[in-house]
Each structure stands twice: as C-alpha cells, then as structure tokens.
Amino acid sequence: MSTPVIPVTAGTPGDELPGAAVLGKISYRIPITYAVLALAALLGLVGTMIGREGVWSQETEFQSRYGDQWFTIPNFSVPSMLTVIVLTVVLIAAAVYGYLLTRDRRTAPLWLHIVVGLAFVLAFLTWAGAGKTSVIPVTSLLAGALALSVPLIFGAMSGVICERSGIINIAIEGQLLFGAFAAAVVASLLTAPYLGLIAAPIAGGLVGALLAWFAVSYQVNQIIIGVVLNTLVLGLTSFFFSTLLADNASTWNARQPLGVIEIPLLSQIPILGPVLFRQTILVYLMYVTVIVLQIMLFRSRWGLRTRAVGEHPKAADTVGIHVNKRRVWNTILGGAVAGLGGAFFTVGSGLAFGREMSAGNGFIALAAMILGKWNPTGALVAALLFGFSKNLGNVLGTIGSPMPSQLLAMLPYVITIFAVAGLVGRVRAPAAEGIPYTK
C-alpha cells in the first residue's frame, strides 16, 4: 500500500514540458508616475520660457544654515533656468530608465524613487524661488516639515495599533487634543514639562479606554462612538480653556517647553543633522515608537496575535487567544500613543494650550495610516510626505511663489494622493475591522 503522494503546491515548477512560455502582464504604474512628474516639470519649464521676461538671467538662492554647526555650507545661488533644465532632463531619463526596467520585468530600485523625488522637489523649489530676493531655506523647510509631521506620525501609529486588532479609531483627533490639554495643564501646574509627557498618554489612553468599552462591551458602532468622543473631548477642553485656564493662565496654562537635546556628532551632519538630531525627547520617542512598532507588529508574539484578532477573530479564539481582551488593551495602548503625540502641540512646541489645537490632525493621521497600508513605516512615510508638502506650501507662501495661495493649500493633499496612486497601489484593511466579536 504505497500509493504515491505527490509533493505539489500551487505553482511548483514542473519538469520542462514543450510549449511556448507565456508571460504575465506588466504593470507600468511606476514609469507612468515618473513620466507624469517629468511632464509636469517640462510644462512648467516651457510655460516659464514663454511667460516670464528675462528668465535666463534669473537665479535662485538656497540656504542650509540652521542654528550653530561646526561647519556650514554658505548660501549659494544657481542659475534658475539651467538648473531646472538639468533636473527635467534627469526626470525624463529616470522615466525612460524606469520604463526599460519595467519592460524587462525588473523592479525599479529604491534609489530611483529617491532620485525622482529629489529632482522634482528641487526643480520645483528652483522654479519657485527664481529671481526672488529671499532665499530658499532648505534646512528649516525640512525641520518645519518634521515638526508638522510629529503629531501625524504618533496619530497614525495609534491607528495602526488599534485597527490591526480590529477596532476603528476615529477618536485619534480627540486623543491628540486631550493629550495636548493634559500635558499643558500638568506641566504648568507642576512647572515640569516632563511630567506633562506622563500625563498626555494617560489622557489619551483614557479616551481609548472609553472607545474600547463602548465598542467591545456594548458593541456600539465604532465610527459613531469615535465621533462622539471627539466632540466630547473638544467640548470638555474648550470649556476648561475658557473658564479655568483663561482665569488663571499663569498657574494652569503657562508655557512649559521641553528642552532641546542635541545628539553629539549626529547633529553636525549637514542639512539633515540638525533636523533629526536637535530635537526634544518627544521626537526621539517618536523614532523609537515607529521602529519598535514595526518590529513588534510583524516579528513578535504580540503582533501575530494582534493581526490574527484583526483579520479573523474566530480563528484567534479557537487557539485560545482572548479576542476582546486583546482589542481592549490595544485600543488603550493606541490611545496612549496618540495622547503622547498630542503633547507635541503644547510642551513639545513650547506653546500653551489653545482651543481646538489638534485642528484635524487626527483625521489626517488616519489617512496617513490608510495610505501607509496599515504599516508603521508606510504610515511614517505618508505622514512625512504630508508634513513636507504642507510646510512647502507655507514656505512658498512666505517667500511669495508664482502659485496662487489656494493652490498651495491644496498641495499636501494633491501630492499625497498622487504618490499613493502612483507608487502604493491597492490597500487592504484588516478584514475584521469594525466588526464586534461575539461567539
């Protein structure tokens, strides 16, 4: 009784049998994205040649100095038109190279994405700053971008933690706001900004606990309860802001900035050094959060169970994982992470608490999480891209760009959507997201 059992799973390459090889369809999404960017640069170039007087003699001045450094690159100017032409040629070449690679069924390497992104941004900056008396402050542009991204990144990490376990966290906005409030008040009362960093996650975790309680114990629709919690936190903080905090601002709502910690050596790296390594402890905590979460989610027991609970809770239940317990803890943890992010608005930026301070960042964080495919690093990139485009709009607004301000305000959204459509592709939410688990 030795009937053979055949070792085959789908797609096992077989012995070579006759018949022409058939190859699959090629997706040209990435070269098309490159080509669109190259085309945009080209159009801008041609438009400028026709439209502006004396373009050939214009120059663009860049500045990289930012605080004290051992050595600084002095401001330098480049001939605007020539630079844009060179960068446009680079973009076109990249598009062609990308096309050739894809046609030969090879994937475009990461450096090509980076070259394309840099070339486009530089071309845009050169074009925008052409013939202006003001300089393009490269380093402070990046530093501002990071600052705008910090709450988004914390918020997106919170979203990842909750949604990977199957709970939709619309309350990120409220958690950020409550974290900002708690950090400001505790820091001010005790004149200790670092204690604010302890109060903020507790406040955020509290909002998370409420969300989990209603979502798990009462199975209230998670989107609705999230919206209600946002409104609740907004009302509560606004009430205290206009009564208690306004009456005695010096006790309750004094500014308590966190000190900047400069990392020796690393902060001396030109351009990126001061941006990344001359920061408060909160920003360093953010780096740690992203890295740890990325590792834990995909490499740890906690991550495996969290993902199982968010994808197929019944399967998790059958191997003895407590689905609802896991969801409650993850939601509280997520709330705490968002709360910590909220502290950036107050102690992290050295500001007092202000009404509606979170200003929709929680929702953008949610978008960043989705665009990042529910992955910590993906969400990080999406949030950074968003912060960068937003600050680009701000900087261009102040130096006066050829673009109308309304269009500049749209910039972050347009760039983010374009990058996602062009480079990210299809995203898929955790399968059991938003569905209460009952036996």
Next chain:
Amino acid sequence: MKLELRGITKTFGPLVANDHIDLVVEPGEIHALLGENGAGKSTLMNVLYGLYDPDGGQILLEDRPVTFDGPGDAVRAGIGMVHQHFMLVPVFTVAESVALGYEPAGPGGILDLQAARRKVEEISERFGFHVDPDALIEELPVGVQQRVEIIKALSRDAKVLILDEPTAVLTPQETDELIKIMGELQDAGTSIVFITHKLREVRAIADRITVIRRGKVVGEASPESTETELASLMVGRSVSLAVDKTPAEVHDNSLVVSDLTVLNGSTPVVDHVSFTVQGGEILAIAGVQGNGQTELAEVILGIDEAAAGSITLDGKELLGLTVRQRLRAGIGFVPEDRSTDGVVSSFSIAENLVLDLYDTEPFAKGVSMYPARVAENAEVRTQEFDVRLTDIQDPISTLSGGNAQKVVLAREMSRPLRLLVASQPTRGLDVGSIEFVHKRIVAERDHGTPVLIVSTELDEVLALADRVAVMYRGRIIGIVDAREAGPAGINRDVLGLMMAGVPLEDAVQQAASHQSTLAGADALADGKDLT
C-alpha cells in the same frame, strides 16, 4: 484521555441542535460520529471545544467534570480540533498559522519563525503532507488548507483530537495517510472523535460509531456494518450509493478550451491546457489539489485572468467578458470553497439564493426588489434541495456546513444553464444528499448541458464522469473515456498513478502489473488490513 459527554443540550432559538446527547470516548479509541447534514455533529464538537456554551449537560475528562469558558480552556485541557470551516488567517503564512497561539518566541516576545517553519516541515514530512511553510494561506487551494489545518491540530500534541470532516477535500492517498496517522495517535493513547460522511473511511478506522439524527443519538453501529446499512441508519431510509446513468448522448453545443495558460506571478499554474466538453456529457477533472484545477475553474468564470489561449462556449469567446456577462450567458458555477466564494455569510438564506439574479425579473424590476418573491423562491429551492433550516430569513452562517453547500448548489443549478462548472460539488454532503445532487447533475447533462466537474474524490469522478481528464502540475496529462472502463480503461489505480504524473499508457501498464500493491488502499478501506 477518557472523554465523556453527559446530556449535552444546545439550542439556537427554537431549534434544538443537540438534545441530551451522551457520548463516551475511551482512551485510545477512534469514535466516529455519523449523521446527516444538520444533525448537530459540529455543534456538539463546538460545545466540547468551548466555542459554544451548552444549555445543559456535563463534560467529563478522566471522569472529572470540567467547564470551558472558551477554547483556550479546552486547549489547555488537552483538546485539539480540526474545524469543518477552516480557522486560518488568510494573510498569514502557513508557519504563522500553525504557530498562532503557541508561538515559539525569544526575549521580548520576538517570534522564532525559523522554529515555526521547522515545526511545519517536520510534521508535514512525518505524515507525508507536503506543504510549503512560507506559502500564504489565501493563495492555497482548499485541499492544501485542509492539510494546514490538520498540521495545526497535530502540532499541539492533543490528548483528545476532534476531526470535523478532515477528509472532505483530501485525495484518497492523503486520506490514507491521515488514517495511518490516526492509527499511530491511537496507539499513543490519543482519543479521537472523527466526523465524516465517507463511509468507507468510517469502516476502515473507527472502533465505535455513534449515529446522530436531528440532534439526538439514535444508536450505535458496529464498524462491521456495510456501507448501505450505515447509510440507511444515518438518513433513515435506504440510499442508493451508485449513480444510474445512461450512456452520454452528445450534442453540438460545447465548451472548448484551447491552449489556455494562467499565471501566478510568472509561474504557469494552468499550462497550455486544451479540452472540449460537449453538450450532454460530463467531463471530470481529477488531480491532487494544487495542480491548477482551482485556477482552471476560476478562469472559466472569469475570477482569474488568462494569460493566453481561448475559452469558447457554443462558439462564443468568453475571455474578455466580465463575470456577470458570463453568468448571464448561462454558466452555473459551484466554487470549491463555499464559505469564501459561495455565500455572503451575513446575508439571509433567501438572499443567498438569488445572489446572481437579484437584479432581474421576477426578483426585481427597475430600482425595486420584491422580497416576497425572493422568499417564495427560497421556500421552493430549500424544499427541493432538502436544506435543513429554521427560517429562510436567518443568516446563512447559521446553517450547518452541508446545508450551506446545498444552498450554493440550489442557486447554481436552478436556472437554465448552458454550462455547469462544479468544484467539489458534494463537499460535506451526507450520503442522502449526495445521491440527490448526483441525480441532478446527471439530469443537467441529459438536458444537453456540458458539465465540468472538478473533484478530488475518485469515487465521485468514477460515478459521474463520461470522460476523465487528469491534471498534474498545470497540465492535462491524459483524458480517458469512461466507456472504455474495464481492466484497460479507467479504474482507481490508473487514475491514482496519473495523478502522480505518470502518463496514461505507462499508468495502464503499471496498474496492470502492480495491481496488488495499489489495491492496498481499497483493502484498507474494506477494513481487512490496518497496517
């Protein structure tokens, strides 16, 4: 470990799914549970596994009463289960799925995926299941998922093992392997509860047989009983296990597949496949799961994309048409995995019965739908296919596995068809229902429809098919004609060899000279030889 259930009662609303059920499983005993679809077998096992709270009764392990608050408790008490509807996370790899809940981990809870992989390899090697630990669950055909589910249960070293229809989509060879494993576990003292609708398996391995009907134990049967006796005990009437059919009368209409290739990434999973099914005949595709049958069936309906080749139905090209256009062209399609592709589990039974016709007359007109007609249709169909249910407006997830399968069959076989494609059509059905479904399939054929059956069940293939095509590694390695049946024609041995990749002529020769070795599987199934 000794297991005893005393007076277990479980109700769902007005329905009594388990009515004071008593069951004793001695240490090292293989206890088969038989019963028609909806009898309450899975419910009883879910109670035992802690997934359902019983409304009454007691569970005893080693004569000590235990209560389970959830499956976690049952698992800790040493109970393992292979669920009828797989409990696998689609986006996990095989190794992750097997590790889940019992993860080998280092400091900080960091997973030792290498150890998880080794575990899968070790078990699959020991038991002759060949499964790639890094494959994604969602990309595996159901037969392979079934193996993963079994590996998962075996990796836990359970002292009481519940197997709820573990062989529903296994090939005969794999079933033999599983039966051997069960024997080994039995020798090691594991108690096994084995649920199946395949009576030859029961006779081959069971020490005791308990028959359940409509939630009650109706008696014990001895493993020496004949299949016919067991069948009538299960369904309460006599069942014909053979399919009556006249020789095929072929018509001009046909499904023609030529030079079809389907890719998964860059590997061909269906590789230059060509065949024709004429109106009025049944072509069965046999083969070990994972050899391209799934993709072949799906590409005919349009769920998968073809990279090259053509599929014509009555002379019209199907490639390029949308799934809806193909359905409207008269394709009936029974997917291999009913729970993911066959039904929308949160929809009612009535709605599931019109999934493909909900927007056409008589169920809808313009923007309005007629729920009364949908309900009326559901009453008629569920009567006809003998679906055991409480209310047609209940979500389909409340049906037993076999009854859900009947809903899919009822939907796909109740409109005028120009082609029927059915994968594992009788997966999980009891013998009475199989008899009915086989009759319906033959009737569809006699009506002049081309019928394509994909099945790993050789008995079913031999009973239904007019011609059999064997797929191996994405290719059709031979098509045999049932009319030539006999020593030189198709029999289990020849097909078994072809499924292992032996070309037709060699297979016929080898089968003739090595009859004795290959007949082992049958001997085993007849209970004569339990090595």
